[in-house]
Amino acid sequence: MNRSALQKLLQDRREQIPPERHGLPRPTGRGRRAPGLTQEQVDQILGYTTRTYQRLESGNHPNPPVDLLRDVAHLYGMSEQEWTSLCRYARGEDPPGPLHDTAGDAVPGAWADAVAAVNFPAYVTDASWNLLTCNDAFHQLFDGGKAPQNTMRWMLIDGRDQLTDWATAWAPLVMPQLRAALAQRPDDKVLRQIETEVLTDPASRPLYEAGGASIHPDGDERPIRHAVEGPGWVTMCVAQPLTAPGSRFMMLIFRPGERQHRPNTGMLQAR
Numbered sequence: 001m002n003r004s005a006l007q008k009l010l011q012d013r014r015e016q017i018p019p020e021r022h023g024l025p026r027p028t029g030r031g032r033r034a035p036g037l038t039q040e041q042v043d044q045i046l047g048y049t050t051r052t053y054q055r056l057e058s059g060n061h062p063n064p065p066v067d068l069l070r071d072v073a074h075l076y077g078m079s080e081q082e083w084t085s086l087c088r089y090a091r092g093e094d095p096p097g098p099l100h101d102t103a104g105d106a107v108p109g110a111w112a113d114a115v116a117a118v119n120f121p122a123y124v125t126d127a128s129w130n131l132l133t134c135n136d137a138f139h140q141l142f143d144g145g146k147a148p149q150n151t152m153r154w155m156l157i158d159g160r161d162q163l164t165d166w167a168t169a170w171a172p173l174v175m176p177q178l179r180a181a182l183a184q185r186p187d188d189k190v191l192r193q194i195e196t197e198v199l200t201d202p203a204s205r206p207l208y209e210a211g212g213a214s215i216h217p218d219g220d221e222r223p224i225r226h227a228v229e230g231p232g233w234v235t236m237c238v239a240q241p242l243t244a245p246g247s248r249f250m251m252l253i254f255r256p257g258e259r260q261h262r263p264n265t266g267m268l269q270a271r
Helices: 003-014 039-046 052-058 066-076 080-091 111-115 151-158 164-186 191-201 206-210
Strands: 121-125 131-134 220-225 230-239 246-257
Touching: 003 066, 003 080, 003 206, 039 052, 039 131, 052 066, 052 230, 066 080, 111 131, 111 246, 151 191, 164 191, 164 206, 164 220, 191 206, 191 220, 220 246
Parallel strands: none
Antiparallel strands: 121 131, 121 246, 220 230, 230 246
C-alpha cells in the first residue's frame, strides 16, 4: 500500500464531486474547506457503514476489497488509468479486470498514424480482437490483399490455410489467449461467438479443451505463408495502448524462407 499516493488520489477525486449531484446538502461550518463530498457522504451514497471510506482514504484499510474500490471508482468517474492506480496504491496489485464494460473498445486516433509509419506489417485491435487500424504491409499479408475484421477469428477459424502447422504452431498458443480474455471479459459477445464456433468445429474443439498457459505472443516466432512473398516466419512484437486495457498493438517482422537460426538476442535490459 502507498498511503500518501492513495490519499492524494482519493481526496482530489472526492473534492471534484458536488454533493448536490447526489441530492445531498453542501456542509458548511467551521473547518469545512473541501468543495466536494465529505467522507461521510461517500459512505452514505455507497451504502457503507460510517468511517468505511475514511479508513480507505487514510490508508487504514488493509487490503481493501476490490468491490469497495470499484464502487468508489465508479462514484468518482475514474478512468481506466486511475482505476489501475487505485488498485496499485490500495492493494499493491493491478486490478482483476477493467472498470468499464467499454474498456478496450477504442484507442486514441494517433495510433493510426503510428501504425502507418511502421515498415513491417502492423495493426491495432480492440479487446475483442476487432481490427481498428492497420498498415498496407499488413493487408498484403493476406490472400485477397485485405486484412480480416477480427484477427482472433482468423487465427482460429478462417486463416488455417495460411498459418503453417496450424494445429501445433498456432492453435495451442492462440486458444489460451481466447480463454484468458473470456475469463476477464465473460460477457464479450464477439469472443463468446468465436468460442462457440471453435467448440463446434471437430478440429479445433479438442485443442481448445486441452487448455494451455500461453496468453501472449510477445517475442514468439511462428511459421506463416505470406500471400505475396510465400512461406516464411513472423516474429511478433506486442504492446498495449494504455488507455484501452485488452487492446493490443502488434508488429509482425516477416522473414521469407526457412527459419533463420539467428543468435539468441535475449532480453533488452538497462545496465
